[in-house]
Amino acid sequence: MKHFLRVVVIICLLAVAAVAIFLATFDVDRYRPQLLAQLQQALGRPVTLDRISLGWREGIAVQLQNLAIYEGPQASGEPLIQIESAHGVLELMPLLSKRVHIASIVLVHPRILVARDAQGNINLMGLMAAASPAAASGQTGAVGDTPVSFEVASLRIEDGTLHWIDAASQPPLELTIDKMDAAVKNLSRGKPMDVEVRGALGSKTPNLRLSGRVTPPSDASPGSCERLKLTVDDLPLEQVLPSRPGAPQLQGRLATILEGSVSTLDPSQLTRALEGRGTVKLAEPIVANLNILREVFQRFSMLPGLVERLQERLPPEYQAKLTANDTKLSPLDVSFDAAGGALQFGDLRVSTGDFQLAGAGRVGLDGMIAIRATLRIEPVLSAALVKSVAELQALTNRDGEMEMPLTIQGQAPQVAVMPDMNYLASKILVTKATDLLGELLRKGSDQESESQESLLGNILQRALQHEE
Known part of the structure; x- marks a missing residue:
């Protein structure tokens, strides 16, 4: 043996x-x-x-x-x-x-x-x-x-x-x-396979993890991905977002989780095939090269030179809020739905020490941004603004906050902040016309001979002169 x-x-x-x-x-x-x-x-x-x-x-x-x-x-x-x-x-x-x-x-x-x-x-x-x-x-x-x-x-x-x-x-x-x-x-x-990926994006150490069950494309099917989970930690946005010198850019450190699926791996339909839900957290957020308050006030066409008037009349501590080049935001923590080639935000809240933006909108995977929101300026700053330019009183609410609807739209990085001009015009001009009407009615008791037509014409003329 x-x-x-x-x-x-x-x-x-x-x-x-x-x-x-x-x-x-x-x-x-x-x-x-x-x-x-x-x-x-x-x-x-x-x-x-x-x-x-x-x-x-x-x-x-x-x-x-x-x-x-x-x-x-x-x-x-x-x-x-x-x-x-x-x-x-x-x-x-x-x-x-x-x-x-x-x-x-x-x-x-x-x-x-x-x-x-x-x-x-x-x-x-x-x-x-x-x-x-x-x-x-x-x-x-x-x-x-x-x-x-x-x-x-x-x-x-x-x-x-x-x-x-x-x-x-x-x-x-x-x-x-x-x-x-x-x-x-x-x-x-022809059967799903388990895929796990990790890597470093904008980081010296791995901060990205991706997993899912992938069915590869074949002659009979374009393929798909189920149980998709994407996790990104501590990603500096300024390193991954498109930018131009002097153009607005969102900066900060991003953490996000997305869970969902991709119904087809056809490259021509890939971005629109993504569906899921997730969260976004942004630490130390800054909108570089954009002062949101100044941008909004510069678009008040019915009050020409508004920003210059505010800078002349505001106390020094408030002037700095309009002269700063950037807008520093509070940390963000928002949920989103991914569908139709975009991230949909149903309850978006962005704030600083001076104002809050609350609204909803979408950020496309192609970089197109469309958000409708309401801007509310905190009461102390609102009071200082109204004291400097009395016409802004028309925009204050019961809590003493200046309030106005606006849109944030454009193809990143060319994004514009656009206040609702119809709303602003109606609030400011109607309030001014009401004040003028009261003034003229008081004078009317001393000028009984003035006709109703000339009284109305005087009101409109003065309101329009103020708009110019």
């Missing part, structure tokens, strides 16, 4: 040695030109590959070095995907039954390009190339006349980079997610 076991051990050692010699001496790289030709024909795009090699990692390991796929007709510019190293471990036993069973595929240091053109079309080819091993699991091909099934147990991305270019944004926007690790499990053809 001992002799028999010794023979078995020797045979196993010889087999391992034979495999080792084979892996060390077999030059698989000589097949690289044929592989490149087949890849380029299948993809219809230029492909470059530096080397193919074999090794042993608990199975036969096939390694590709510096694989890149390009968008244009030439292998130039930024690749759709560039992978420093990719290796897959083949299990030996399934090969005997004509099954290619890959225990794992690992992409090391991939750089993936995702772009949106000026017309809003999203190019996901680089991302699809990275995920193609997962989508190919369960497929059947042929080697010569022999059918061979292809299965992948898991796919991992280690220390990757995702580069996003948005030409539809004005100005064009570029974002980079670094230190990206991803894992895809439960790979089975």
Whole structure:
């Protein structure tokens, strides 16, 4: 028995040695030109590959070095995907039954390009190339006349980079997610697979986490994503929002959670297919290059030079509130619904020490903003403003707050704050006309000969002169 076991051990050692010699001496790289030709024909795009090699990692390991796929007709510019190293471990036993069973595929240091053109079309080819091993699991091909099934147990991305270019944004926007690790499990053809991604966006350490159950696109379905959960922590907004020198920009440190689904992975419908709910928290928020109060008062066309009059008459401590370049806000904590390509805010409240904005609106994933709100200025500042310009008394409510409806609209970063001019005109001019009417009626007792027509004309004339 001992002799028999010794023979078995020797045979196993010889087999391992034979495999080792084979892996060390077999030059698989000589097949690289044929592989490149087949890849380029299948993809219809230029492909470059530096080397193919074999090794042993608990199975036969096939390694590709510096694989890149390009968008244009030439292998130039930024690749759709560039992978420093990719290796897959083949299990030996399934090969005997004509099954290619890959225990794992690992992409090391991939750089993936995702772009949106000026017309809003999203190019996901680089991302699809990275995920193609997962989508190919369960497929059947042929080697010569022999059918061979292809299965992948898991796919991992280690220390990757995702580069996003948005030409539809004005100005064009570029974002980079670094230190990206991803894992895809439960790979089975036509069935949802579990995806987990983490990376660093605008941060030196990972602050973004994404998970969901993804059904890959196929000939019969555009694909979908269920149980989607996105979490972002401590993201500096000024590093990820489009900006122009001197243009308004929302700054602060963002934390958000979104849970929902994506009904289709068709790139042309992707943003509108997102549905879900979430929360947004913003610490240390500042609207840079925009003084909201000054912007509102500058649009009072019925009171020309209002800002200048206020700056001349207000006490120094209140003048600074109109001369500041930025608007510092209190921390935000709001809920939203994601639908129709936008984030819908049903109860949006923004405040400073001087005023509060309360309203509702939407922020589109394309950067379009449309918010309707009511501005209420706190009573002490309202009293100082009214004391400086008496006509503003018409805008105060029972609590002594100046109150007015307004809209915030535009394509970021070109956003305008627009008070409701019809409301302002009706409040200020009607109040002024009422005061003038009372004044003229008091004078009317001393001027009984004045006709009703001239009295009305006098009222209108003085009101209109005040509007000018």
